[in-house]
Amino acid sequence: MLVEKNVPLQPFNTFHIVAKALALVRVSGEEDVQALLADPEWAAQPKFVLGGGSNLVLTGDVKPLVLKVEIMGRRLVGETARHFVVEAGAGEAWHDFVAWTLEQGYTGLENMALIPGTVGASPVQNIGAYGVELQDRFESLDALDLQTGQVFTLNAAQCAFGYRDSVFKHGGTVTSGGQQTLGLKDRALILRVRFALPKVWKPVLGYADIEKKMAEHGVTEPTAQQIFDWVCAIRRAKLPDPAVIGNAGSFFKNPQVSPEQCADIIAREPRVVHYHLADGSIKLAAGWLIDSCGWKGKSVGQAGVYEKQALVLVNRGAGSDGNGATGGEVMTLAKAIQTSVYERFGILLEPEPVVL
Ligand code: EPU
Numbered sequence: 001m002l003v004e005k006n007v008p009l010q011p012f013n014t015f016h017i018v019a020k021a022l023a024l025v026r027v028s029g030e031e032d033v034q035a036l037l038a039d040p041e042w043a044a045q046p047k048f049v050l051g052g053g054s055n056l057v058l059t060g061d062v063k064p065l066v067l068k069v070e071i072m073g074r075r076l077v078g079e080t081a082r083h084f085v086v087e088a089g090a091g092e093a094w095h096d097f098v099a100w101t102l103e104q105g106y107t108g109l110e111n112m113a114l115i116p117g118t119v120g121a122s123p124v125q126n127i128g129a130y131g132v133e134l135q136d137r138f139e140s141l142d143a144l145d146l147q148t149g150q151v152f153t154l155n156a157a158q159c160a161f162g163y164r165d166s167v168f169k170h171g172g173t174v175t176s177g178g179q180q181t182l183g184l185k186d187r188a189l190i191l192r193v194r195f196a197l198p199k200v201w202k203p204v205l206g207y208a209d210i211e212k213k214m215a216e217h218g219v220t221e222p223t224a225q226q227i228f229d230w231v232c233a234i235r236r237a238k239l240p241d242p243a244v245i246g247n248a249g250s251f252f253k254n255p256q257v258s259p260e261q262c263a264d265i266i267a268r269e270p271r272v273v274h275y276h277l278a279d280g281s282i283k284l285a286a287g288w289l290i291d292s293c294g295w296k297g298k299s300v301g302q303a304g305v306y307e308k309q310a311l312v313l314v315n316r317g318a319g320s321d322g323n324g325a326t327g328g329e330v331m332t333l334a335k336a337i338q339t340s341v342y343e344r345f346g347i348l349l350e351p352e353p354v355v356l
Helices: 030-037 094-104 208-217 224-238 259-268 286-292 327-345
Strands: 003-008 020-027 047-050 065-069 074-079 083-089 138-145 151-155 173-176 179-182 188-198 246-250 274-276 282-284 303-305 312-315
Touching (some): 047 188, 259 282, 312 327
Parallel strands (some): 047 065
Antiparallel strands (some): 003 020, 074 083, 138 151, 138 188, 274 282, 303 312
16 A cells, blocks of 8 residues: 655646645555555545546635545446446446447437546436436445445445535535435445446437427437437536636536426526426526626636536646646635626525535
8 A cells, every 4th residue: 555645636626726735645446445444544544536536626724634536447237137237347438338338239328428527427427418317227336334334235225425526525414215225435435336327228308409400310219329429419518628728517517407496487587497306396597697797607616617618617728837727716716606696686505516
């Protein structure tokens, strides 16, 4: 086990914010964590699990011991009458894994192509795009308890998935499906994730951007590969590539409101983009709310609002020269956006990324 000191984290967070980990360990298997827990110097230290760093705002050097997950591997591990069960190591890049599943003939993840980050981070955030969320394809995961060193397995119900939410984002207790479980924030290191990919595949359509691609190509029954290619094209057209412009994807969640609240907003702003959910509540497009407050293209220092998608905050100076946005600038911008959306619509936007 090698503990590296003062490790630059700029290459390990997609915002490309300059900060250091005071101490960092690369984890390529559970034995690396066991070794750490057996060492009295490190066992009791607070720890932070770092995946692809695609959902992270660093506001200074990181004091907890950083566990950088580099657990690799992807394979078919089982089969049921209706599904292929495919497993990937937590350190695999999410998009490469999605592309690999399609190459192998396993369909079902194509709507989530090109989401930045790692496989291990995907259940934490319950990532989703174009009508498919991770929980729709999730089978189970193995994780390691950072307090006891024990490895345990969780099924979907035990992960308490919600919209961009799971048991891994909460301390204390979490209620899911009427059951109470212990929150696993800062407690669990995800080792491997298994996905149940349907043998009889049906495309998930219905999103305007995808319907537009179908019309453009004159296709009514697209293949999984076509959806994968279109989702990549749609995302490339409106979301900044983190390799070029630092960002953490959508910065805020789309807020959920009651029909009464929505009617009140529509009365003032008839054009507000909203979607009716199965439970009777209504989801508003946070990007539209921010855009209509005039934020597109605005900046605080080197932190800015992306010109093509107001829900995405970007680092305008992401070079390695140290002149990029600080985490403080990103959070000042985020707070200013929250205030103006709250003043105009009475809605407090909730940030998606972890702020450290
Ligand atoms: N809109 C504007 N102005 C903007 C941005 C959006 O008017 O600046 C409007 C759009 O025209 C559209 C609506 O708002 O009518 C929704 O925008 P979009 O389709 O781009 O999707 P989104 O709600 O902003 C969500 C997810 C994305 C996911 C897409 C596609 C969240 C927080 N974001 O974005 O996920 O890729 O839907 O499914 O749920 C992420 O979580 O990091 C992410 C990128």
